[in-house]
Amino acid sequence: MIYCVVPPELADDLFDRMVDYYKDNPNVEVIVDRRGGPKSPSGSAESPKSANRRRSRIPGTFPEIEAH
Secondary structure (H helix, E strand, O other): OEEEEEOHHHHHHHHHHHHHHOOOOOOEEEEEOOOOEOOEOOOOOOOHHHHOOOOOOOOOOOOOOOOO
16 A cells, blocks of 8 residues: 655645545555644644654673674
């Protein structure tokens, strides 16, 4: 599935046009971006710490290894 994401600011102008453009392609779905967050102008900003979802590194050091 391919998603054609339309920004909310352009949804009134583009959504119907894009749906009509891709109507013959069943692999494309046109959606309006409704996410909120620091990168989205419509949402509230999150703190940078909560926006980073990557796991933190395990504390400690790695043992030395010898290459053969």
